C-alpha cells in the first residue's frame with residue numbers, strides 16, 4: 001500500500017475545504033491559533049511512518065487526552081469504573097448538562113466532559129501526584145520526554161469554565177465526585193492542555209492500535225481485552241453526537257478534541273493523527289474528518 005501517495009492525493013482533494021468551519025474560541029487561548037494548518041501522520045505497527053503537512057507542529061489535544069485518562073482510570077479501577085459512568089453513546093454535545101441531570105449524575109460515557117471529570121476525580125483520589133503520573137504516561141506513550149502541559153491554555157480555560165463548573169457541581173451533588181471540585185477541575189484543565197504534534201500523537205496511539213498486546217506503560221497496565229474495549233468505546237463515543245457519522249464516513253475507532261486534532265486506530269495495522277483547527281458545528285475538525293474519510297476510502301481499509 002503506497003500510503004504516501006494516498007496522502008498526497010488526499011491533500012489535493014481536501015483543498016476546497018480549507019476555509020470551512022471555525023476554530024474553537026470559547027477558550028480564549030485556542031482562538032489565537034492560526035486556523036490555516038493541516039497535518040497528518042500514520043504509524044504502522046510494522047514501524048513505517050507516513051506524514052504530510054504540519055505534522056510536526058504541536059497543538060492542543062483537549063478531549064483526545066480523555067483516552068489516556070481512561071487508560072489510567074481503567075487500570076486503577078477495573079470494572080468498578082462502570083459503577084460511576086456508562087459506556088453508551090450520548091447523542092449529545094460533549095458539554096451537555098441535560099442528560100446528566102436526567103440520569104442522576106451518572107455520565108453516559110468517559111469521553112463526555114462529565115465522564116472525564118469523574119475520571120479526573122478517580123485519578124486525584126488514587127494518585128499522589130496525578131499531574132506527574134499523567135504527563136509521565138503520555139511522555140512514555142509518545143516516546144517524547146519534552147511533551148508538557150500548556151499552563152496558559154489551562155489557565156485560559158479555567159478562567160471561563162462556567163459550563164464545566166456546572167457539570168462538576170451536578171456530579172458532586174449526586175455524590176459522583178468524591179474530592180474537592182476545584183482540585184478536580186484544575187486537574188481536568190491540565191489534562192486538556194497537553195500539546196503534541198501529529199507525529200507524537202500517532203506514536204502515542206500505537207499502544208491502542210496494538211490491541212492484541214497488553215498495555216503496560218508508566219505503571220499503568222491493561223489486558224489486551226481492556227485495550228480492545230477501549231477501542232470499542234472510541235468507536236461508539238469518540239465523537240460525541242457525531243459518533244455515528246464518523247463511523248459511517250471513516251470506520252475507525254478514534255477520538256477528537258476541540259483543538260482540531262483527531263487520533264484514530266486501525267487495530268492490528270496502524271495509528272493515525274490528523275489536525276486542522278477549523279471545527280464543524282459538532283466540535284470536530286472539518287479537515288480532519290474529511291482526511292480520514294478519504295484515507296479509509298482510498299485504502300479500502302476500515303474495521304468494516
Ligand code: GLN
Pocket residue numbers: 061062063064094095113157164192256257258259283
Ligand atoms: N477542554 C475542553 C472542554 O472541556 C475539551 C472539549 C473537547 O475537546 N471536546 O470544553
